[in-house]
Amino acid sequence: MSICPIIHTFDILLWFIIAANVAYILGFALTIALPPVKCHFTTSKRLQSFLILIPAYHEDSVIAHSVETILHQDYPKELFHVAVISDSMSTDTNQLLASLPITLLQPSFQKSSKAKALQFAMSTIESPYDYVIVLDADNIVASDFISRLNAIVQPSMVIQCHRTAKNSDSDVAVLDGVSEEINNTIFRKGHNRIGLSSALIGSGMCFDYHWFKTYVNELKSAVEDRELEALLMKQRIYIHYAEDIYVWDEKVSNSDNFQRQRQRWMSGQVQAFCQMLPYLPKAIIDGNINYIDKTVQQALIPRSILLILIPILCVISTTSYLIWHTSYTVPLMWWILLFCLCLALFVAIPKQMRKQSLFPKLLSFPALVWKMVLNIQKIDRNNTDFIHTKHGQ
Known part of the structure; x- marks a missing residue:
C-alpha cells in the first residue's frame, strides 16, 4: 500500500483546518471596508460618576506617571476617583502614591493575580459609582478621556477603548504594537462593523458599576x-469598541518579556476555550451568535505561528509534487492560503503604520515566533498562576 494517498489525505485535512483560521482572519479584516453600524447612544444631561481601578503588581517604574495623567482630567474632580491596588510594590512607591488624591489599597496575596486585585478593590471600596474603568499600571490617557467616555456610556453596554502602543524603542516593541493594531482591526473594529461584540483587551475597559x-x-x-x-x-x-478613545499602552521591548506575555495569553486562550465549550451547545440552540463567535476565537491558531507554518507547508507540498508528482492543486492551494493570510494582515494594519519602515523590524520576527513555539509545551489549562510582564525596563 502506497503511503502517498495517506499523506495526500492528511495534507487536505490540514489545509482545511488552517484555511478555516485564515478565512476567519481575512473575513473580519475585510469587514472594515463596510460602513460602521450606527450606535444609538442615549444621551443624558447628568454627568456620570466613574471609579478607575488600576491593579499594579511590581509596577514601581511606571505607576506614578500613569496615575498623574489620569488625575489631570477635564472632568469634575468629584465625579471620578482613582484606586490603585498596590501589590508587591516598594515602600517608596507606596508613599508617593499615598500623597496623591487617590485610594491606595495594599492587599497581601499568597498568589497574585489581576482578578484578585479587582475583587479586593470592589469588596473594599464602599462608595457607589455609575461606572468602573479598568486600566493597567502602564497606561496613559488624554485629559478628555473620561469626558469622552461619559458621552457614550450605557448601563446595558460595555466599552472597550482603543489601546495602542506608546513606545517604539525596539524592534520587538514595534512588532508588538503592530500586532495590537491587527487585533484591534479584526477582533474589535471588524466585529463591530457587522454588529458583533468587540473583544476585550484587559485594560481601557468600562463597565456598569453594579454589573461589575x-x-x-x-x-x-x-x-x-x-x-x-x-x-x-x-x-x-x-x-462597543470606542475606536477614537485612546489608551496608550507600553509594549514589551525584549524577546524574554514577549515570551512571558504570550505564554500567559496562549495558556489563557486554552483555559478560556475549555471553560466556554460546555455552554456552546446551549448558545447554538439559543442563537447566541456572539458567544459562538467568542468560543471560535479561543480555538484560533496564533497568527505568528500561521505565518511560519503556512510557508513551511508551501515548500513541503511543492517539493513533494516535484519529487513524487502528486496532484498539482495541493501546492497551489497552500500558496493561495499564504496569499490570503498576507492580504488579511496587510489590510488589518492601519494605513499610517504601513507607511513606516516595517521590513527591517521583521528580522526579529523569526526569533519571536520561536519563543511562541517554545511556549506551546508550557501551556497548562489548569494553571491559574499569574505571569507578570515587566514594564519600564
Missing part, C-alpha cells in the same frame, strides 16, 4: 478579560 461589582467575584483565571467576555456574552451584553 456583582460578577467580578466569578473571575478565577489569570486571563480575566476572557472570563468577562464569556459572562457578558451569556447575558447578551454588547461590547
Whole structure:
C-alpha cells in the first residue's frame, strides 16, 4: 500500500483546518471596508460618576506617571476617583502614591493575580459609582478621556477603548504594537462593523458599576478579560469598541518579556476555550451568535505561528509534487492560503503604520515566533498562576 494517498489525505485535512483560521482572519479584516453600524447612544444631561481601578503588581517604574495623567482630567474632580491596588510594590512607591488624591489599597496575596486585585478593590471600596474603568499600571490617557467616555456610556453596554502602543524603542516593541493594531482591526473594529461584540483587551475597559461589582467575584483565571467576555456574552451584553478613545499602552521591548506575555495569553486562550465549550451547545440552540463567535476565537491558531507554518507547508507540498508528482492543486492551494493570510494582515494594519519602515523590524520576527513555539509545551489549562510582564525596563 502506497503511503502517498495517506499523506495526500492528511495534507487536505490540514489545509482545511488552517484555511478555516485564515478565512476567519481575512473575513473580519475585510469587514472594515463596510460602513460602521450606527450606535444609538442615549444621551443624558447628568454627568456620570466613574471609579478607575488600576491593579499594579511590581509596577514601581511606571505607576506614578500613569496615575498623574489620569488625575489631570477635564472632568469634575468629584465625579471620578482613582484606586490603585498596590501589590508587591516598594515602600517608596507606596508613599508617593499615598500623597496623591487617590485610594491606595495594599492587599497581601499568597498568589497574585489581576482578578484578585479587582475583587479586593470592589469588596473594599464602599462608595457607589455609575461606572468602573479598568486600566493597567502602564497606561496613559488624554485629559478628555473620561469626558469622552461619559458621552457614550450605557448601563446595558460595555466599552472597550482603543489601546495602542506608546513606545517604539525596539524592534520587538514595534512588532508588538503592530500586532495590537491587527487585533484591534479584526477582533474589535471588524466585529463591530457587522454588529458583533468587540473583544476585550484587559485594560481601557468600562463597565456598569453594579454589573461589575456583582460578577467580578466569578473571575478565577489569570486571563480575566476572557472570563468577562464569556459572562457578558451569556447575558447578551454588547461590547462597543470606542475606536477614537485612546489608551496608550507600553509594549514589551525584549524577546524574554514577549515570551512571558504570550505564554500567559496562549495558556489563557486554552483555559478560556475549555471553560466556554460546555455552554456552546446551549448558545447554538439559543442563537447566541456572539458567544459562538467568542468560543471560535479561543480555538484560533496564533497568527505568528500561521505565518511560519503556512510557508513551511508551501515548500513541503511543492517539493513533494516535484519529487513524487502528486496532484498539482495541493501546492497551489497552500500558496493561495499564504496569499490570503498576507492580504488579511496587510489590510488589518492601519494605513499610517504601513507607511513606516516595517521590513527591517521583521528580522526579529523569526526569533519571536520561536519563543511562541517554545511556549506551546508550557501551556497548562489548569494553571491559574499569574505571569507578570515587566514594564519600564
